[in-house]
Amino acid sequence: MNATLETPAEAVDRARAAAARVTDPEMPMLTLVDLGVLRDVTIEDGHVVTTITPTYSGCPAMATMRDDLQRELADAGFPDAEVRVSLSPAWSSDWITEEGRAALSGAGISPPGQAPARQGPVALTLMPTRRAIVCTLCGSDNVTLSSEFGPTACKAMYQCRDCLEPFEHVKEI
Template identity: 70%
Template sequence: MSAVTTATRSVHDLAGSVTDPEMPMLTLADLGVLRDVAVEDDGRVVVTITPTYSGCPAMATMRDDLVHVLHDHGHADVEVRVSLHPAWSSDWITERGRRALRDHGLSVPGPAPRHDGPVPLTLLPVPRRLTCPRCGSDAVALTSEFGPTACKAMYRCTACAEPFEHVKEI
């Protein structure tokens, strides 16, 4: 492995270790928002991230956290870029990330919906097949399409009566 590749891998590992401000059990790498890390010839670090959805309020904090971590490890010149294409998908959450969500009592997203054409607009709740992360029952009821963050919905298990958050399929 060349010195440049080793340096880039080290910086990528640092950037990938930054946690999501809304779901701190996930790193940006495990969430799938960390798209690219490059170390240029002059030592400048360029990190590219993709928001989980446009307008995500956590993006500024992700950027600041990335800059702080890289500065703290001796990288003085850091630029964080935002890439909207391709759009992020919940399918990009790693298996380690999905395990971390389950371990913290969140319901993990199923496969993201696929569309060959225009996305149909509906004002009805999205039907989802999921199970309670606490007891495993599929007897669940949607209580709110929006939870503490826009990327989560709130459910209640009708078997064990526990409320839980579900990370939405996007």
């Protein structure tokens, strides 16, 4: 369809479909929609504006997400699209869709549980975070934390005590 003949609502739908094809560079089984990072797609002053929220402050993948989103929108016929980054409200792992959680599990990565409810300052603790998770390979809950720091800031490393396989877990935030 010729972009000049489409309504603003049709343009938003087309831009949203393009944005939904962009994947997380650190977890490519997830789209920005699955991850809950894509917050909004609108038309402002005749051009597309998308809003994304980082999963973590200083997330190194944000620049790539923004660039990939800009490129996908340009390829879809929106060369002047703008990508905005919104820090408020802060992203929560609760924003990961059910499809995203299933994709993580299918890739052998333990999806996050419910994010902790917080009010006020975050308490500092030096003890490992307790999580109710199961091995992504055998389903056992007999797992141990190997490292709170996984291959990316948003993941921790666990090992199953039954099948001995290591696996990643997306942290709850």
